[in-house]
Amino acid sequence: MVAALHALSAWAIPMFIVLIPLVAAFRKVPVYETFVDGAKDGFQTAIGIIPHLVGMMTAISMFRSSGAMDVLIGAVAPFFAWLGIPAEVLPLGLLRPITGAGSLAFATDLIKTHGPDSLIGRIASVVQGSTDTTLYVVTVYFGAVGIRNARYALKVGLFSDAVGFFAAVFACWLLF
C-alpha cells in the first residue's frame, strides 16, 4: 500500500492534467477557452485570501517571536514525544477545526520555519490539507437553512477532525 500511495503522489497530477482535457476534447468541449474561463476564478480566490492570511500570519509570527509559542509547545512536548508526534504541530491540530485561514497561516509558518520536506513540514501539510474547518462548515451549511439545533453534527465533525489529525501524523510516519 505504501508503494501505491507513493505512486499516487507521483502520478495523480500528471494524470489529471492529461486525462481531463483529453476526455473533454473527446466530448467536443473547447478545452482552451474553457480553461481560461475557469482560470480567472483562481486569481480571485488567491487574492481573496490575502486579508485573512495577513491577519493570521501577523498574529502567529508575533506569537512565535515573543517566545510564547515555545512555552506552549514546551508544556505539551513530553506527552507528544511519548506519542511520537512532534509537539510543534499541536497548535495546528487545535486551530484546524476553528479557523481555516488561521490554520493555513500556521501550517505556512511551520513549513517556513522547519522546511517543507521536514517531517514537521510534511505533517503540517497533510493535517492542513486533509480536513475542512468544521465550525465554518456547520455555521455556513446550517445557517443557510436556519437550523438552530445542530444535534450531534458538531460532535461528529470534531471527532473526525481528531481522527484526521492522528491519521495525518500516522500517514506521514508510514510514508516518509
Next chain:
Amino acid sequence: MVNWIWLGMIALSVIFGAATGRVQQVTEAAFSGAQTGVTVCFGLISILVFWMGLMKIAEVSGIVRRLSLLMAPIVRWLFPDVPKDHPALGYILSNMSANLLGLGNAATPMGIRAMQELQKLNANPAVATPAMCTLLALNTASITIIPTTLIAVRMNFGSAHPADIIGPTLLATAISTGAAIVADRWYRRRERRVPPLTPPPASTAQAAPDKIPPHTVPPVSL
C-alpha cells in the same frame, strides 16, 4: 471564537515580549508576518489559476457529473431517509464530487442547495435531521485527492517534491471520512432507539408547505 483566538495571540505576544524583553522582535515579527501572508498568497496564484482552469474543463465536459453517477450507490446508502428520486440526492452528489476534486468553491454552493432540499423534508425546521448531519459530516471530513493549496505553499518554500503529500493526504482523509461515517451511523442508531425529537404536530403542519412527497421514511435496514 476566531476573534478571541486572534486577539489572544496578539495580546499574549506583546505581554510575553515585554516580559522577556523582546518587544523589538515582536514588532518586527508583526511586519514580517504580514509580508509572508502576502507572499504566500501571490505564490498561490499560479497553482490556483491553473487548477481551477483545469477543473472548469472537468465541470463543463461532464466529468464531475460522471463521477457523481459512480458515487450514487454510496450516497443512497448514506442517506437512507431521503426518497430515491429526491433532488437533494443530486446536489449531495455534486457536492461530494466537487469536494473529492478539491473544488471547495464549487462544493459549498452545491452543499447549501442540498441542505435547502433536505430542509424541505424536515418536519421541524429549526432542528437538523439525521440526513443533514450526515451531509455535514461528509463535508467536514471530505476525502481529498489533490490538496492544491498546500502543494502551492510547499512549492513556494522550495520543496523538492511538493506533490508527495498527495498519498498521505488521501490516506488520512479516507480514515477521517470513515470515522465520520461510523460516528454518524452510531448517533443515528442511538437516536432511533431513544426517539426524543419527535416534533409536536403543530410544527409539522407549518413545515409541510407545498407538494413535497408525503414524508414517508422508508424502513431502514442497517
